[in-house]
Amino acid sequence: MKKMVPRVIRGVLYGVAIVIALAITTIIILNRPLPKGEPGLAAEALADSMLAAVNEPAWDQLRFIAWCYDGRREYVWDTWYHLVEIRDGSRRILLNTRALDGRVWEDGRQLQGDEKRTWIARAWKDWCNDSFWLNPVVKLRDEGTVRRLVPLKDGRNGLLVTYQSGGATPGDSYLWELDEEGLPVAWRMWAQMLPVKGLRATWENWINVGGARIATLHRIGPVRIEILDVRHGDHHSDLGLERDPFGDF
Numbered sequence: 736m737k738k739m740v741p742r743v744i745r746g747v748l749y750g751v752a753i754v755i756a757l758a759i760t761t762i763i764i765l766n767r768p769l770p771k772g773e774p775g776l777a778a779e780a781l782a783d784s785m786l787a788a789v790n791e792p793a794w795d796q797l798r799f800i801a802w803c804y805d806g807r808r809e810y811v812w813d814t815w816y817h818l819v820e821i822r823d824g825s826r827r828i829l830l831n832t833r834a835l836d837g838r839v840w841e842d843g844r845q846l847q848g849d850e851k852r853t854w855i856a857r858a859w860k861d862w863c864n865d866s867f868w869l870n871p872v873v874k875l876r877d878e879g880t881v882r883r884l885v886p887l888k889d890g891r892n893g894l895l896v897t898y899q900s901g902g903a904t905p906g907d908s909y910l911w912e913l914d915e916e917g918l919p920v921a922w923r924m925w926a927q928m929l930p931v932k933g934l935r936a937t938w939e940n941w942i943n944v945g946g947a948r949i950a951t952l953h954r955i956g957p958v959r960i961e962i963l964d965v966r967h968g969d970h971h972s973d974l975g976l977e978r979d980p981f982g983d984f
Contacts, residue, residue: 787917940952
């Protein structure tokens with residue numbers, strides 16, 4: 736019996752080593768190098784076609800936007816004052832995205848000190864990710880972005896956008912694939928948080944939100960990311976809310 740225990744341990748370690756080796760091999764196989772691309776007028780024209788396809792002016796007119804990120808976190812966003820309410824299970828967070836400060840409640844109890852600061856920092860990272868999936872097209876010309884034209888294998892051109900500053904992970908790059916209208920059909924991601932570089936995600940199920948267009952379904956292999964229950968309006972009551980969520984600020 737004593738001799739069997741080390742054998743079992745060795746067997747488990749051997750199995751773990753195989754899994755790790757397979758994971759590393761898969762990452763190496765799937766990894767794609769970041770294309771270089773060319774900045775200039777052609778890249779800017781492609782960016783213009785994307786912004787027109789999603790109706791950026793209509794997006795800029797929206798005041799309140801609410802949605803649920805993949806069935807996990809619920810958001811109410813006051814775009815005028817850069818305020819966000821995040822509901823995540825029993826936790827409610829009010830975040831000022833400019834000041835990076837706010838208030839946090841857990842099961843109705845307001846958190847203070849280090850506990851509060853920890854969740855504000857977590858909320859900021861979640862916000863950067865979840866709001867980016869909502870409509871990153873309108874961020875093509877954010878401060879610190881660089882746009883480059885990249886020829887694709889199908890003969891069309893893609894737009895490579897690198898975010899040199901801002902957000903939770905500056906330096907990330909995204910290569911957009913577009914249809915004839917300039918509407919995105921997919922992008923490839925070179926993001927710090929992803930172990931596989933150049934991973935492809937689709938942009939599907941486009942809906943109209945106050946005249947603007949956003950995609951509500953993304954497929955990354957077998958994985959789905961969904962943008963659910965999208966609402967907008969000029970007042971919190973337009974979102975179906977009985978009270979102003981930012982009255983507690």
